Amino acid sequence: xxxxxxxxxxxxxxxxxxxxxxxxxxxxxxxxxxxxxxxxxxxxxxxxxxxxxxxxxxxxxxxxxxxxxxxxxxxxxxxxxxxxxxxxxxxxxxxxxxxxxxxxxxxxxxxxxxxxxxxxxxxxxxxxxxxxxxxxxxxxxxxxxxxxxxxxxx
Amino acid sequence: xxxxxxxxxxxxxxxxxxxxxxxxxxxxxxxxxxxxxxxxxxxxxxxxxxxxxxxxxxxxxxxxxxxxxxxxxxxxxxxxxxxxxxxxxxxxxxxxxxxxxxxxxxxxxxxxxxxxxxxxxxxxxxxxxxxxxxxxxxxxxxxxxxxxxxxxxx
Numbered sequence: 001x002x003x004x005x006x007x008x009x010x011x012x013x014x015x016x017x018x019x020x021x022x023x024x025x026x027x028x029x030x031x032x033x034x035x036x037x038x039x040x041x042x043x044x045x046x047x048x049x050x051x052x053x054x055x056x057x058x059x060x061x062x063x064x065x066x067x068x069x070x071x072x073x074x075x076x077x078x079x080x081x082x083x084x085x086x087x088x089x090x091x092x093x094x095x096x097x098x099x100x101x102x103x104x105x106x107x108x109x110x111x112x113x114x115x116x117x118x119x120x121x122x123x124x125x126x127x128x129x130x131x132x133x134x135x136x137x138x139x140x141x142x143x144x145x146x147x148x149x150x151x152x153x154x
Numbered sequence: 155x156x157x158x159x160x161x162x163x164x165x166x167x168x169x170x171x172x173x174x175x176x177x178x179x180x181x182x183x184x185x186x187x188x189x190x191x192x193x194x195x196x197x198x199x200x201x202x203x204x205x206x207x208x209x210x211x212x213x214x215x216x217x218x219x220x221x222x223x224x225x226x227x228x229x230x231x232x233x234x235x236x237x238x239x240x241x242x243x244x245x246x247x248x249x250x251x252x253x254x255x256x257x258x259x260x261x262x263x264x265x266x267x268x269x270x271x272x273x274x275x276x277x278x279x280x281x282x283x284x285x286x287x288x289x290x291x292x293x294x295x296x297x298x299x300x301x302x303x304x305x306x307x308x
Contacts, residue, residue: 059296059299059300067292080285082281083281089285089292116273117270117274119270119271119277119278120266120270120271120273120274123273123274123278123280124277126281127236127281127284128237130281131237134243134288137291138211138243138291140295141295141298144295144298145219146213146214
């Protein structure tokens with residue numbers, strides 16, 4: 001898996017990529033295992049190497065709504081670890097035996113302290129990703145709104 | 155207005171703040187004036203100094219849905235200017251005679267090229283802001299979802 005297949009690490013130089021690679025760890029996880037839960041402290045970001053991970057959001061106690069299934073090598077999650085107050089905004093559950101790469105936020109922060117441009121690029125990529133997700137979420141809201149309007153007017 | 159009342163410029167040093175201040179311009183705008191339209195090329199970020207600005211999103215041709223009204227000095231908008239492909243994700247319209255501060259993306263980028271840590275802090279603030287908005291948007295979707303569930307089950 002190429003590191004640049006993860007959106008966070010797009011546009012890095014070879015030197016910057018090797019700084020990131022130096023703090024990556026890898027582990028296997030079985031299907032059905034919960035990786036973290038919405039509201040948990042977020043200290044690590046995760047990158048899918050192989051397998052599948054489902055992201056969910058808590059709607060009500062004991063009821064979680066699926067948000068996405070990640071299947072592409074390089075898909076990453078747990079990125080609120082990179083931002084204060086370091087709290088997971090979603091729940092992640094492994095839905096197929098998977099290999100995951102992990103990066104501890106504190107380890108990445110050490111690299112960024114030595115190379116602020118590395119941090120600037122990663123944070124720009126993260127902001128662009130969240131803006132994209134926000135636009136998608138607004139699009140969904142518009143669909144609901146239009147449905148509502150049709151019901152009100154019909 | 156203090157620069158740090160704008161979320162983008164939180165946690166900057168005095169030296170970094172003066173770099174930002176050096177590229178700020180200011181202008182007045184009348185109520186009813188459109189500042190930019192969703193889909194327009196985004197080259198400038200805007201900070202409210204006084205007055206009020208409404209943000210809207212296009213639902214259908216000739217129909218825009220209000221997303222927020224900004225009234226607090228330091229509120230900023232047009233931030234997609236900081237990210238490729240530099241396209242406004244919302245429409246902004248002045249709803250009271252206002253004073254606005256503007257920062258050209260290219261001018262800020264020049265400062266960031268000289269001080270990547272400045273860029274890292276601004277982009278971290280931007281990512282944190284978009285994550286916050288994304289969580290709010292998801293919360294709204296959950297409300298719609300719960301309403302839908304109640305209608306389906308009742």
